[in-house]
Amino acid sequence: MxxxxxxxxxxxxxxxxxxxxxxxxxxxxxxxxxxxxxxxxxxxxxxxxxxxxxxxDQKVVKNRIHLDFRPDDQQAEVDRVLALGARRVDIGQRGDESWVVLADPEGNEFCILAADE
Missing domain, CATH: 3.10.180.10 (2,3-Dihydroxybiphenyl 1,2-Dioxygenase, domain 1)
Known part of the structure; x- marks a missing residue:
């Protein structure tokens, strides 16, 4: 089992x-x-x-679980997803993270990680 x-x-x-x-x-x-x-x-x-x-019901608080995506080109993917309607969100980042926190149109947070080197 x-x-x-x-x-x-x-x-x-x-x-x-x-x-x-x-x-x-x-x-x-x-x-x-x-x-x-x-x-x-x-x-x-x-x-x-x-x-x-x-x-x-609407989403009202920060997700307890979120999705991380690793692109080939982080900036290109961030720009593409923002153009599709995502938005940047602040969940307490310091500003030097290697990932970008975004939210989908209903506010669900997700991250676009830095590309593998």
């Missing part, structure tokens, strides 16, 4: 819009099921699928 990590579930006020946004950011295909849940399909080797579930 044991556990296998199968999917990430993300609550969203507008699951359709947020799922489509992340689909664009990640370049992953998505679909919407009969319940209105949005599933992003991770390419082989890229991790697990993401499911966006509609909830009535």
């Amino acid at each position: 044991g556990l296998r990590f199968d999917e990430i579930c993300i609550d969203a006020r507008d699951a359709t819009a947020l799922g489509a946004w992340w689909s664009q950011v990640l370049g992953w295909p998505h679909d919407i099921d009969d319940d209105g849940d949005v599933r992003l399909h991770a390419p082989t080797g890229a991790g697990v699928d993401w499911i966006f579930l509609a909830v009535p």
Whole structure:
């Protein structure tokens, strides 16, 4: 017996819009099921699928868990994701970090790390 990590579930006020946004950011295909849940399909080797579930409440505090992404070019990815509608957020950074903290359109924090050298 044991556990296998199968999917990430993300609550969203507008699951359709947020799922489509992340689909664009990640370049992953998505679909919407009969319940209105949005599933992003991770390419082989890229991790697990993401499911966006509609909830009535807004996010009001800092995430207790967040996602980190390692790009080939940090600045290019930060610029691209900001242009898609992300925003910079301050969670107490000092300013000399090697990562950039952003939030998606519903305020979920995530980091774009420095590229591997």
